[in-house]
Structures are given as structure tokens and as C-alpha cells.
Amino acid sequence: EPEVTQTPSHQVTQMGQEVILRCVPISNHLYFYWYRQILGQKVEFLVSFYNNEISEKSEIFDDQFSVERPDGSNFTLKIRSTKLEDSAMYFCASSEGQPNSPLHFGNGTRLTVT
């Protein structure tokens, strides 16, 4: 069964550094998402992406964050100038796009900012 893959599985970075989290969504999916789960908290929506542009973003997704689909397969989340509070598990997801089609999630990237 096709799956969403994320790299790296763990990323440790120093405060103020830039990180790029990478995702390969399922190939025939049209919508792509990033979610975040701070340790012990709920899974939170960050951003959705369709047709090479952001469809929707949450208030968490400020100017520090950006997303890109640089080629036909990868979907990246860039965090500029990381802060301690950016430490979390970041999940990429993709879906076929209809409102009733489920999101398929990757295994996540655990980001630790020191």
C-alpha cells in the first residue's frame, strides 16, 4: 500500500538555525498538509497545500514557516530561525482531496531545538 514518507525521522538543531523537513506524499494525492504535535498535546493543523499554493494556514503558521513543492514528488516544510517552542513532532499528510477522503500520515519528524 502506498504511504507517505518523511525524512529525517529525528532532527536536532540549535535555536536560530533553519531546518527543512521533507515529505514524499502519495503520488496520486492532490492535497498536502503539515500538522504538529507538541509533546503531550493534541495534533494541530499547520497548513494545507493544493495546486502549488497554500490553501489554508493556521495562526501557528507565521512568517517563520514556509512550504514548497520543489518538484513533482517532494513537499517540504521550512522553519527559519527555529525557537525552543518549535520542538515537536511534525507530521506530513496527503489526501485525494474530497472532503470525505481520509488523510494519510507519515511517521513524522521529531524536531528538537536546543
Added chain:
Amino acid sequence: AQSVTQLGSHVSVSEGALVLLRCNYSSSVPPYLFWYVQYPNQGLQLLLKYTTGATLVKGINGFEAEFKKSETSFHLTKPSAHMSDAAEYFCAVSDRSGGYNKLIFGAGTRLAVHP
């Protein structure tokens, strides 16, 4: 706006006992509802979903959930717990305002299964 409340952040059952994880939702439109499971150090895996039609939906690993509109609930059940069911379970409702599926998650329920 859509929202989800999961009652009980931790549930503990004996192996072989009934599993009941509670989920209540709030939605301004007929809801699409989902249950996801997260095993340690893994991503979110879809257990089951309700969109339209039969209100009792069956998912993987013997789980099922019943959509009850009058109670705004979508509780997850399994007749007999197995040790391998120990995980965190998330109920989610779809925010369809953008015409696509954006999930709003509950806070999660951690299920422990003891011998």
C-alpha cells in the same frame, strides 16, 4: 466551527475486556468523523471513518464506531482488548469549509492494556 472532545485522556483495560473510547463532536455541517491510532514512535494510522450511510462503521483490528447524531457522539469500541491495542487514539472531525478534508483532532486517549 468544528471541534472534538475526547473524554478520558487515559483508559486502562484488562486483556480481553471491552474497549470503549469516547468522542463527542461539534459541527455546523453534517460531520465526517475519523478515528486514528498512533503507536509509539509512529505516525497516525486511520482506523475507520464515517462519512454518510450506515452509522455503525467497522475498521481495522476489530474496532468499530457508531455515529449517533442525537448524542453528537462517535465512540470507538472493541469487544475484546488485545495487548497490541495499547496506543494513543485520536478522534477527528473534518472541517470542510475549504471544500477539502482538514482534520480537527481531539486531545487523544491513551489506551493501556494489562494482562
